[in-house]
Amino acid sequence: MAGRGVGDGERRCHHGTASLASLIDEEAKMEKMERPRVRYGCAAQSKKGEDYFLIRTNCQRVPGSPSSSFSVFAVLDGHNGNAAAIYTRDNLLNHVMSAIPEGLDREEWLQALPRALVAGFVKTDKEFQRKGQTSGTTATFVVIDGWTVTVASVGDSRCILDAQGGLVSALTVDHRLEENDEERKRVTASGGEVGRLSIAGGSEIGPLRCWPGGLCLSRSIGDMDVGEFIVPVPYVKQVKLPNAGGRLIIASDGIWDALTSEMAANSCRGLPAELAARQVVQEALRMRGLKDDTTCIVIDVTQADRSEPSPAMPKKTNKLKSLIFRKMSKDSPKKLTKKLSAVGIVEELFEEGSAMLAERLGKDLLAAKTSNMFTCAVCQADITPRENVSIFSTKSLPWEAPFLCTDCCNKKDAMEGKRPSGVKVL
Template identity: 70%
Template sequence: MSKAEISKMKQKPPLVPLGALIGRELRNEKVEKRTVKYGQTALAKKGEDYFLIKPDCQRVVDNQSTSFSVFAIFDGHNGISAAIFAKENLLKNVLSAIPEGLGGEEWLQALPRALVAGFVKTDIEFRQGGEKSGTTVTFVVIDGWTVTVASVGDSRCILDTQGGVVSLLTGNHRLEENAEERERVTASGGEVGRLNVGGNEVGPLRCWPGGLCLSRSIGDTDVGEFIVPVPHVKQVKLSSAGGRLIIASDSIWDALSSDQAAQSCRGLPADLAAKLVVKEALRSRGLKDDTTCLVVDIIPYDHPVLPPTPKKKHTLLNSLFFGKRSENSMNKGSSKLSAVGAVEELFEEGSAMLAERLGKDFPLNSNSGLFKCAICQVDQQPSDGLSVNSGPFFSPGSKPWEGPFLCATCRKKKDAMEGKRPSKPAITA
């Protein structure tokens, strides 16, 4: 055998036993897969908080590879009917707004718009019953490593990642804390102010009529339509290191900051973590309202618990070089998603305007010759429906014949939310 042949043989990679190859594939598959572990704790004061836990949903029936999970909190006010109705109908309405036959990535891309349609449809259906209660909603969908959160009101969902960065995944629709929402409410015909007691203004900012301190909810029929059900939606993708979600009603966040809630339960299993977050909130504030907390761990396959975030060693040298971070910089850091590749932001939109939230790709169904309402999903003749952009109020730059199309009922809902009323006929002499 020549030296060249011997050299060539030496360059060949060594043979790997079949068992070792199969083991590698299984290990890689487990790394790519994730599992969801969760815990919940709820204490009642008024009995108006409800929650939804559905860890084993499927996009395609009997197909485990299409599974996803749903977790939600419904914090009712002025009664329980809106919270119960949303718990029983919201998921169904969201799924009905997603076209059939989509693959995983397409399904996730369609989900933000479907959440908007589902929230609005649920609100329309509930109002038809004449009930006056309302509810905030924080609605979380977990598909693989992708987390999509839709929210109206002041419940909150935070994400705690292995990098120790705590990120807010929900909007804040308290009038006291959201100047944009105050402007929208007043522009749509509502009034914003505090309670007047003996000539003195007291308490948080509220909208009138109704006196609600929130600008978005499902229900609240006795308040103006400017209290809208259009959710803030945020979609992020985790790395295979996973992360922890803490979903809780406002009584938790009135007592704890996002960082405090995350730090109070790190390194503990989800069921114990939920109890500890509630305990920590009660310790500082007491039970003044219904208090509900869901903790959801999204972790690599076969991991018993999300590992604690490693603590950085604080040395004198670190202090000299970096000093103490200001409160401003810490707040900025906690409002951003992790910059170490742990989380990728895919989508975020909080506008209350349906024309901005429903997209334009709702073409005519060539098979039936019908349009489908983008909200209630009812087929209609082209002459019966109206585009989101049509009517006397569309902007000069828009194209009123473009979709999405709305049925007459959903069109009225859209106009009412935006404070649009038919102009009064001019009186001629």
């Protein structure tokens, strides 16, 4: 076979066939688009020493595979001591990862992540309560994998998204009884009481609280002394950012008691993430003073070759109309993903704001492999699919998902207000 000279190759390039070097360059550019640059900054001021945070930028879905890397950020605001916040910081990520089946590709992993976060929060709560300590903590836990951001949260720490164009959106829901009517209904429906603190003379003061215990939050990790009405089931939201990226601000209530979401975002626009976190804390202290632990993490998710990491100031208010949350179409998600990313729309992939998860739990597990043994996603006990309920499934095959054992199912039912009033859940 005759060899092909350089001139032949040059002629092929002139006729429209790309050279190998060009293809490699294009592939590298596509990789930059798929794997954004993640920059972050953290700042804090301590009043009681009960705020903690977690920053891990080198996590891997597949051990030893850098291409499977993802980042984790969390803010934990303890109360009645710091033990629950410390335990959650040190163990929550492991509990989440242990609830995800092995061998999933990236798309399947992202689909399983919201349910794994639920299982991880519940397991962390259960394991901590076994220690017999009475402290509790809020937890706002953020996973960034490429352009996909998944947030799970209990309590009143908060995560907001400041997307390109200046639109500020909440990725969490505050679980303060004073402000969350749905949570008040859930607590009372499950047998709890909601009311203010009574003082001499019958007067009531302060925020609404759950009794017994008097906690003003409806969801947290720990708090074994305040009754089973306080649940660790998180609000979970998963979104995909456009290629223009965006800025995440995660902070404890020391920030949000002083600043609105818009005030926090506006106070640090145009600053790199490290300076932005300091600026948000300083603005909160200027507005309210140091009355509580104050912690803030700012994360910029941008294109890898972009020189300016932080969101730009909006030029005109009509820009906001083109930057809205929109649910993914089930007809042609890949085609729609490219279109939405091109126009700067944040895609809403998943949202679960209620503790009532029964509608999505697979109850009919009569399928192949029913004789195999599985592991409870919460307590790690060996179980069989016939005896238990799947928390989440990444495919249409229910036996491939994690499961809950009978005891953990009973506890979940108690959290959702499905047990009779007065029944003690062990």
